Amino acid sequence: xxxxxxxxRVIMAGPGDRVLLFxxxxxxxxxxxxxxxxxxxxxxxxxxxxxxxxxxxxxxGHELTVGQAVAFDSGEWTADGRRHTEVNWYFFARVPTDxxxxxxxxxxxxxxxxxxxxxxxxxxxxxxxxxxxxGLADLVARLLRGDIPAEPLHLPWx
Numbered sequence: 001x002x003x004x005x006x007x008x009r010v011i012m013a014g015p016g017d018r019v020l021l022f023x024x025x026x027x028x029x030x031x032x033x034x035x036x037x038x039x040x041x042x043x044x045x046x047x048x049x050x051x052x053x054x055x056x057x058x059x060x061g062h063e064l065t066v067g068q069a070v071a072f073d074s075g076e077w078t079a080d081g082r083r084h085t086e087v088n089w090y091f092f093a094r095v096p097t098d099x100x101x102x103x104x105x106x107x108x109x110x111x112x113x114x115x116x117x118x119x120x121x122x123x124x125x126x127x128x129x130x131x132x133x134x135g136l137a138d139l140v141a142r143l144l145r146g147d148i149p150a151e152p153l154h155l156p157w158x
Contacts, residue, residue, distance in 0.1 A: 001083075002076055002082075002083040002084055002085040003082060003083070003084045003085070004084075004085050004086065005041055005084055005085075005086050006041070006042045006048070006086050006087045006088070006089070007039055007040055007041055007042060007051075007086060007087075007088045007089065008039050008040070008042055008048040008049070008051035008052035008055060008069075008088075008089045008091065009036070009037040009038065009039030009040075009052065009055075009088055009089070009090050009091070009133075010037060010038055010039055010052050010055070010056050010066065010090075010091045010092070010093055011037055011070070011090060011091065011092045011093070011136075011139070011140060011143065012037075012038065012056070012060070012062070012093055012094075012095050013092070013093070013094045013095070013140075013143070013144060014094075014095050014096075014097065014098045014118055015096070015097065015098050016120070017120075017121055017144050018098065018118035018119055018120055018121075019037075019118065019119050019121065019124065019136075019140055020037070020038060020060065020098075020100065020116070020117075020118055020119075021035040021036060021037060021116075021117055021118075021119055021131065022035065022036050022037075022038060022059075022113055022115070022116055023035050023036075023113070023114040023115035023116070023117070024036055024112050024113065024114060025112060025114065026077075026130075027077055027078060027079035027080075029077060029078070029158075030077075030130065032130060033114060033129075033130065034129075034130035034131065034132055035117070035119075035129060035130065035131045035132070036132050037090065037132075037133075037136075038055065038056055038059045038060050039051075039052060039055045039056070039059070039088075040055045040058075040059070040109075042089075048069060048089035048091075049066050049067075049068070049069070049091065051089075052066050052089070052091045053065060053066060056093075057104065058104035058105065058106075059102070059104060059105060059109070060100050060101060060102075061099065061100065061101025061102075061103070061104065062093075062095055062099075064093050064095065065093075066091040066092070066093050067091070067092075067148075068091075068152070069089040069090060069091055069152040070090055070091060070092045070139070070143060070148060070149055070152060070153065071089075071090040071133065071139055071149070071152050071153040071154070071155050072087055072088060072089050072090060072152050072153075072154060072155065073087075073088050073090075073133050073134070073154070073155040073156065073157050074086065074087040074088070074157060075157030075158070088133065089152070090133060090139075090152075090155075092143045092148065098118050100116055102116070121137070121140050121141060121144060124136055124137035124140060125137035125138070125141075133155045134155055134156045134157070134158065135155050135156065139153070139155070
C-alpha cells in the first residue's frame, strides 16, 4: 500500500508578475531535477490553505493569506523502494517584493534545494527544463489575467 502525503503549494506572483520556483532533485518516475512551487506537506488536522500559509512562511519568509485552491493534481511516485501517493493543492497569491528568506527551511529541505529563481511568465512556457505542476505556464497566464477558477482545476500528473 502506498504512503499518502498530500501537499499545499503556492503560485507566488511577485514584482513584474514573476513566479517563484525552487529547483529540487526528484525521485522515480522522474529521477531528475525539476522546478517546483514553494510548499510542502499538509500536517495532520491542517487544511490545505493553512498548510500553504505555513509552508510559505517557512520556505520564503512571506506572511500572507490565501483563498481557495486554484488547482490540484494527484499521482504516485517512488523513493527508496517505497511507493507514495499524493494530492497537491495549488494556491495563488501576489507578493509586493521578490525578497526570499530561506532561514525557515528544515535541514533536509536546505540539503535538497539546488536553486531558487523568479521566472518570467513567458519563460515558464518556453523552458525545456522540467517544471511542475504540468500546465503551470497556462495556469499562471490565466491567474495573472484575473481569471480565478470558481472550482480548483484538475491538472495532469505527467
